[in-house]
Amino acid sequence: MLFIVGIIICFTHIFAILGSPPIVLWHGMGDSCCNPLSLGSIIKLIEKEITPAPYVHSLRIGANVEEDTTNGFFMNANHQIDYACKLLNADKNLTNGYHAVGFSQGGQFLRAIAQRCPNPPMLNLISIGGQHQGVFGFPRCPGDNVTICNYIRELLRFGVYESVIQDHLVQAEYWQDPHQEATYRRVSVFLADINQERTFNPDYKTNFLKIRNLVLVKFLRDTMVDPHESEHFGFYAENNTAKIVPLRESTLYANDLLGLKIMDQQSRIKFLESDTDHLRFTDQWFIDNIIPFLKD
Template identity: 25%
Template sequence: MNVNTETISIILLILPLWQFITCHPLNSESSSGPRPVVFMHGLTANAAKSDQLFTWIQEDFPGIKTYALKLFEDMKSVADLSFQVALLSQELKNYVTQIDAKEITLIGHSQGGLIGRFLVEKLNSDGLIHTFISLAAPQSGQYGAGTFGETVQGVLALMLGIERAESLMKNLNGSTGFLDTICSDKITIDIKITGMDNSIKLDHSSAMLSLCSYWRNPMTWGQTSSSNEKASLLRIMSNDVADPDQTIKDNFVKLKKLVLVGGPHDGMINPWQSTQFGYFPNGNMESVLPMRETNWYKNDNFGLKTLDERGAIFMCEYMINHTVVPRDRTTYEQCIRPYLNIKEAYMEVVVQLPRKNFGFEDETQSIVMFLTTMVQIMAFFLVLMIIKAYKTGKRPIKFRRTSFVY
């Protein structure tokens, strides 16, 4: 069989490029479709808040599996956050086992985003949660009233009655003063949280309200207890305690992508930068430290700095109100959809990051693979030159010292 130079050239050129493409992680993962998506609702919300979001996701990715965690809906969501995380962990594990998923994308809105982070720190020892998208969640805590104060008043009215709730608010200087008081255990109010179906009944002291788990007064935070027994859940899960838990960090850094979604017009989370791990400095409410200037980041308490240096943190801003974030089409298209599909997420990385790692999770692997491909292509051109030389009857390449001439 007579194989001409052009045929050989095409084969030699295609082989290294084919090797690069077929060894590319994006190619192999995308063939099995995007990962299942799990959603966690926020305070006083429920699983139905994910309906519109799931509709868009299923339209864009036919056949994708979606699931909304259904425990602690509506008024049950004010229950102690530690208790919620324990039961939600089991619900998530049961679902993952049922569908036999190796990896998932976890999305949490508002308080659900904080719960989502705690689920990562608790369950991600085997890298189950590939991508975590935090939607308008107070990751560094919450302090101040605004619409959050209105939510607090509404919760109290349902639990204690309107008159008693209004009396407490008035005597304790509004919702901020109220939460400052009850979350520091200065007073105790016995409350009963009863689900609509009466399936869950919890008796709590006021300091065990879910809101108290992330209520963070910057004027007193530096003086609050860092002992593991008395610290708030936010402090414990951020490893900002006397005896930090290495497992929390080990699990958190197994995330492949952390997407932090927040915006200056949120109206609920204060400061809004808490959605992206920024916060007031201790003893000061006049300014807000961005994530990279906070002690949690600098000390790499639970792995923020590690993820950031690996290029695994992505920040996205919206210009809408807090409560409509999961139902906003623009937020979905810009801040959620690119991280659900492997190929689109890869394209987003290339656009946003100065360090292009060609989609490989390991940057060294990416560089080695790229250089190998380039060497193969150079070898192709060298072979092509030799073939042409012999075909035209010209003398082959001769090497002279450190260079060669033709």
């Protein structure tokens, strides 16, 4: 533990000399790395508010923006994590560490990076609307992807836990049916793994505890994520969608399968809220609530 603290202090001194740490962004479903109206505007805001402007790597999963967008729907989440790990390892600007900001499903994907790919080191992990206990519903589609989302709804209805759907439909890979918990734990190819619900991987916990802070943003009027409490690691009770089990009452927390209890006791989990719909925060809200975690 003292060794890890020493490394963090060392990195802090390095960044104090060179400027703020680099930042890695991962977009949400239906978006891309380089959309000027979404992540493009976030990058400009970061560069405006942090001086000198930090290096920003907005992850592109695929050869171009079109592939990046499509892969957010149809590329196996585990393959996306592997792809992103290679990108991060190849980026020499990230060698001494980086802050990570994930938007919507990018939040749980970056958490998987923290658990599976500890090098280069992740400093703060900021999840803005990430669905860390999954979803049970697909109420609304982002942007102009209505045709794709209608197709996805049909596939989910066909059989969310069928192997062919699990292997090729991203949203199925973090779908948690509270009425089929045993099936979910057995066949979920992504969420059940990173939440340690099938087998316990000690490296996941060890690696996750290396981050400084976990910042979780929940949207109080979210019409896209069902239930929106998943953004704070809450979820429906088994066989009861009328009851939400918050993080601190969950098995994940009680058994400390990820180190969340340790982090919480050390005040390293920050529970933030935005009284808006999914990802509908203002520039000022981002400046007030997120920018401070990106400066040091």
